[in-house]
Amino acid sequence: xTAEQKQSTIKTYQKSENDTGSSEVQIALLTQRISDxxxxxxxxxxxxxxxxxxxALSNRRRKLLEYLKRTHLEQYKNLVEQLGLRH
Numbered sequence: 001x002t003a004e005q006k007q008s009t010i011k012t013y014q015k016s017e018n019d020t021g022s023s024e025v026q027i028a029l030l031t032q033r034i035s036d037x038x039x040x041x042x043x044x045x046x047x048x049x050x051x052x053x054x055x056a057l058s059n060r061r062r063k064l065l066e067y068l069k070r071t072h073l074e075q076y077k078n079l080v081e082q083l084g085l086r087h
Contacts, residue, residue, distance in 0.1 A: 001032055013079075023068045024079050030061040031083050 006029065010020055013028040037054045041047060065085075069076040079085075 001036060005032070013082075023064050023072075024075065027061055027064050027068070027079060028083065030057055030064070031085070033057055034061065 009028050009032055010025055013022075013024045014020065015022055015024070019025065034054065034057050037050060037057065041051060041054065044050070065076065065080075068079065
């Protein structure tokens with residue numbers, strides 16, 4: 001992920017102008033990294049070290065989604081719809 005892609009993702013999902021670390025932004029960035037790593041693993045099927053990293057990223061995203069669902073249900077629903085997640 002390039003710096004420009006990261007900045008555009010942050011701008012899309014941030015709540016305010018200075019927001020770079022809210023749950024929504026973190027989930028969106030993790031989703032982008034997960035999709036990039038999934039594409040990598042389609043080509044390099046035996047790269048088990050990266051597969052372990054993918055599992056760690058998806059677990060972190062799952063925990064953040066559970067937190068968001070527990071605290072802000074409407075924001076959770078909107079984010080899941082925007083990102084196309086199945087939760």
